[in-house]
Amino acid sequence: MSSEEIRRIRQELGKAFSEEQVELLRSIRSELSSRRWQVMLEIDGAQEDLRAALLTCQDPHLRLALEGVQRRLVRAHQQLAHIPEDVIPAF
Numbered sequence: 001m002s003s004e005e006i007r008r009i010r011q012e013l014g015k016a017f018s019e020e021q022v023e024l025l026r027s028i029r030s031e032l033s034s035r036r037w038q039v040m041l042e043i044d045g046a047q048e049d050l051r052a053a054l055l056t057c058q059d060p061h062l063r064l065a066l067e068g069v070q071r072r073l074v075r076a077h078q079q080l081a082h083i084p085e086d087v088i089p090a091f
Contacts, residue, residue, distance in 0.1 A: 029084050029087075032083055032084045032087065033083075033084040036080050036081075036083050036084060039080055040077055040080050040081070043073055043076060043077045043080070044077070046073060047070065047073050047074075047077075050066060050069060050070050050073065051070075053066055054066050054067070054070070
């Protein structure tokens with residue numbers, strides 16, 4: 001086999017490998033996005049439950065703790081919103 005043929009085969013293998021990597025990354029990005037939305041919807045539900053609890057809560061210490069949880073849920077929701085874009089760029 002000539003060096004030209006070897007070079008051509010290496011290029012073809014490299015191109016095929018690169019295309020498969022891109023397809024794998026697209027698949028992973030899509031899966032991350034789907035799971036991210038599922039978690040964000042769960043957080044939205046928890047936030048609704050928390051708002052309802054805050055409306056009926058009379059204990060100031062418990063209310064303070066619930067408000068802390070509310071802030072953490074808001075931060076988690078905001079951080080999740082960027083995961084696919086931050087982790088894996090679109091191809």
